[in-house]
Every structure is written in C-alpha cells, then in structure tokens.
Amino acid sequence: MDHELETEVARRTQARILDAANQVIAKVGYKRLRMEAVAKGSGITRQTIYNYFPNKQQLATAVLLREGALVNERAKENIPDDLEGGALLSAAVIALVDAARAMPIFEGMFEEGSVGFVNELAEHSRVIELMMHEYWSPVIERLRATGEVRTDIPVERLEWWLSFVYRALLARPPEDLDDRAAMDALVRDFLGPSVMGR
Known part of the structure; x- marks a missing residue:
C-alpha cells in the first residue's frame, strides 16, 4: 500500500474510533x-x-484532547475585544465553561466517578497544561496590559489556578452554571481578587 494512502487510512480509522468513543463517554461517562x-x-x-x-x-x-481543543477555539471567539478587568476575566471563564458544556462528552467526563480521571489527567498531562496555557495566556496578557494582574505570583501558577477553577465549575450542577448573574459575581468576587492586582 502506498505510504500516503496508508497514512490516510490510519487517520480515518483513528477518527472513527475517537468519534465512537466520544459518543460512548457522553452517554455513559468515563468510568x-x-x-x-x-x-x-x-x-x-x-x-x-x-x-x-x-x-x-x-x-x-x-x-478529551481533541474536544478540548475545539472548546478552546469556540470559547476564544466569544470573548469580546473591548473588555477589561473583572469583566474580561468573567467573560473568559464563562465562555470556556459554556463552550465545554456545549460538547456532549464533558457531561460524561464530569459526572460522579469520572471527574477524578479528568483532574488527575489535568494535573499530570503536559499537553493539557499547554492547552490551558494557550487559552489563559492571552487573557492574562490583556489584564497585564492595563495593570490589572497580580505580579507577585508566577503566570504559570495563575494559569494553573484558573484551570483548576474551570474544572471545578464544570462539576457544578447545571442550574448553578445557568445562573449568569451568580456566575459573574462568583468570578468577580472570589476568582478576581486571586488573579488581578489589588
């Protein structure tokens, strides 16, 4: 078999496997x-x-990596360019949570019995770390440009903290995440002070 054809067959086979696994996880969870x-x-x-x-x-x-990359892309598209400070941070968090919730796999990944796998993966996967860096780094840079990000904590730790809170939010009941005002207040009142300059 021609090498290029062989590679294409392998790519399509892998995609079919991932598509099927995505559907199974969305339906029954990782566990x-x-x-x-x-x-x-x-x-x-x-x-x-x-x-x-x-x-x-x-x-x-x-x-999870394939779907997570799509989540990042969609979330970035929903962060307005004209926001600053707490409004920017809130929009970035809510956009990421909304994008993840729109992907069927994430409900299965964050159900009881499966969330432990997600947290362990996130804490030990360099690929996940880089994916989160690609999302949070531009947000932090925008905050930094207006002097609204803490300078006493390394950027990597801020990114880790934002990613940790993101995962914690995805494990919350849907009705909590549907309350836009409560979500915005949570980010501004609790997450904001831990990330933004005082």
Missing part, C-alpha cells in the same frame, strides 16, 4: 467506558482499536 461499545459504535474490531489505543485511559485522553 463505564468499554472498548466493546466503542468497537460496536465505530464498526472497528476491538483488536484494531487496541492497536491505536492500548487502554481506555489513552483512548479517553485522546478524545
């Missing part, structure tokens, strides 16, 4: 993810799936 269900959903044998992803943790990680 109940089974390779049999992914095989059935993708029409690809379990053995072939294992050739691409040796275990369900690696499979779920790949799905």
Whole structure:
C-alpha cells in the first residue's frame, strides 16, 4: 500500500474510533467506558482499536484532547475585544465553561466517578497544561496590559489556578452554571481578587 494512502487510512480509522468513543463517554461517562461499545459504535474490531489505543485511559485522553481543543477555539471567539478587568476575566471563564458544556462528552467526563480521571489527567498531562496555557495566556496578557494582574505570583501558577477553577465549575450542577448573574459575581468576587492586582 502506498505510504500516503496508508497514512490516510490510519487517520480515518483513528477518527472513527475517537468519534465512537466520544459518543460512548457522553452517554455513559468515563468510568463505564468499554472498548466493546466503542468497537460496536465505530464498526472497528476491538483488536484494531487496541492497536491505536492500548487502554481506555489513552483512548479517553485522546478524545478529551481533541474536544478540548475545539472548546478552546469556540470559547476564544466569544470573548469580546473591548473588555477589561473583572469583566474580561468573567467573560473568559464563562465562555470556556459554556463552550465545554456545549460538547456532549464533558457531561460524561464530569459526572460522579469520572471527574477524578479528568483532574488527575489535568494535573499530570503536559499537553493539557499547554492547552490551558494557550487559552489563559492571552487573557492574562490583556489584564497585564492595563495593570490589572497580580505580579507577585508566577503566570504559570495563575494559569494553573484558573484551570483548576474551570474544572471545578464544570462539576457544578447545571442550574448553578445557568445562573449568569451568580456566575459573574462568583468570578468577580472570589476568582478576581486571586488573579488581578489589588
């Protein structure tokens, strides 16, 4: 088989596996993810799936990274260019939470029994760290440009803290996240002082 064709076949196979795994996780959560269900959903044998992803943790990680990149892109598009200070921070947090909630997989990832995997992955994955850096760095730079970000804490720690709070918010009940005024107040009153200059 031609190398380019072989590569394209592998890419499409991997995409089908990830699509099926995405649907399974969205439906049953990470804890109940089974390779049999992914095989059935993708029409690809379990053995072939294992050739691409040796275990369900690696499979779920790949799905989460792919969907997380889409979340970042969509969230960035919803942060107005004219905001500053607390309004900017609030908009950035809410945009990211909203973008994640719009992706079916995130409900399955943040259900009871699955959220531990997400938190462990986020704390130990360099790829997740870089993904969060790509989202939060421009926000922090905009705050810095107007002198509204703390300088006594390294930027990496601020990014870590913002990412931690983001994950914590996704684990909250939907009715809490639907309350725009409460979300805005939470960010401004509690998250804001820990990130912005006094």
